[in-house]
Amino acid sequence: MKCVGALVLLVTASMFAIAMANKNWSTTAGNWNRTGDYNWGFYRPKNVTQGPNTFVVGGSDNWRFGYNYTDWAIKNGPFYLNDKLVFKYDPPNDTTFPHSVYLLPNFWSFQNCDLRRAMKIGDITAGGGGGFEFPLKRWQPYYFACGERGGVHCKDGLMKFAVWPLIRWNY
Numbered sequence: 653m654k655c656v657g658a659l660v661l662l663v664t665a666s667m668f669a670i671a672m673a674n675k676n677w678s679t680t681a682g683n684w685n686r687t688g689d690y691n692w693g694f695y696r697p698k699n700v701t702q703g704p705n706t707f708v709v710g711g712s713d714n715w716r717f718g719y720n721y722t723d724w725a726i727k728n729g730p731f732y733l734n735d736k737l738v739f740k741y742d743p744p745n746d747t748t749f750p751h752s753v754y755l756l757p758n759f760w761s762f763q764n765c766d767l768r769r770a771m772k773i774g775d776i777t778a779g780g781g782g783g784f785e786f787p788l789k790r791w792q793p794y795y796f797a798c799g800e801r802g803g804v805h806c807k808d809g810l811m812k813f814a815v816w817p818l819i820r821w822n823y
């Protein structure tokens with residue numbers, strides 16, 4: 653049930669940008685310095701409209717066990733089509749656990765951290781160095797999860813989040 657709540661929150665957060673555009677995003681958008689104008693009752697963010705943005709998932713925490721990525725997504729969103737997510741995680745060594753990134757096929761598998769029909773987008777070494785980029789190319793929900801330990805990282809490590817990129821209307 654926790655996961656359902658999280659997704660609803662996330663979707664609601666996205667809807668806010670469209671439906672409730674007269675809310676004060678500068679205070680709700682977390683640690684992002686978002687400034688903009690209100691035009692015809694719609695909030696028009698500055699600098700965010702200039703083109704696709706790139707986000708390092710988890711910020712300086714990168715992609716790790718135990719960081720709340722749902723929270724990160726809420727605070728750093730909304731995300732727009734063609735924005736890029738960067739996943740960074742060190743390749744495993746003798747003392748650290750491996751991570752990976754999978755796309756889960758639907759909300760049910762996301763909720764249950766069921767990796768059976770998941771698609772791997774980054775293996776355990778893909779996040780090394782500057783990490784790898786994943787562009788949000790389509791208008792669809794994306795369900796990201798770590799695939800390690802048979803879903804334990806996803807379930808107990810909070811290594812999952814969902815985004816549904818919005819369409820930029822004001823190019």
Ligand SMILES: *[C@@H]1O[C@H](CO)[C@@H](O)[C@H](O)[C@H]1NC(C)=O
Nearest residue numbers: 675676677678679680686687
């Ligand atoms: C809206 O944001 C401005 C700063 O941009 C702040 O001064 C004001 O208190 C905020 N209003 C609310 C209702 O949060």
Ligand SMILES: *[C@@H]1O[C@H](CO)[C@@H](O)[C@H](O)[C@H]1NC(C)=O
Nearest residue numbers: 681682683684685686687711
């Ligand atoms: C937001 O902007 C203020 C002043 O422009 C700056 O001091 C602060 O560090 C910025 N915060 C973030 C998270 O970028």
Ligand SMILES: *[C@@H]1O[C@H](CO)[C@@H](O)[C@H](O)[C@H]1NC(C)=O
Nearest residue numbers: 685686687688698699700702
């Ligand atoms: C927005 O972008 C312009 C030019 O790219 C820059 O000068 C300005 O400081 C930016 N504003 C904020 C709030 O980041």
Ligand SMILES: *[C@@H]1O[C@H](CO)[C@@H](O)[C@H](O)[C@H]1NC(C)=O
Nearest residue numbers: 657658661720722723726810
């Ligand atoms: C993670 O963050 C979300 C959104 O802020 C929150 O609803 C959820 O309870 C958090 N999960 C944990 C385990 O703290």
Ligand SMILES: *[C@@H]1O[C@H](CO)[C@@H](O)[C@H](O)[C@H]1NC(C)=O
Nearest residue numbers: 741742743744745746747748
């Ligand atoms: C293993 O990786 C971690 C994180 O990248 C690093 O801090 C640590 O020094 C590494 N340990 C060894 C034995 O290489």
Ligand SMILES: [Cu+2]
Nearest residue numbers: 751798800805
């Ligand atoms: Cu992991």
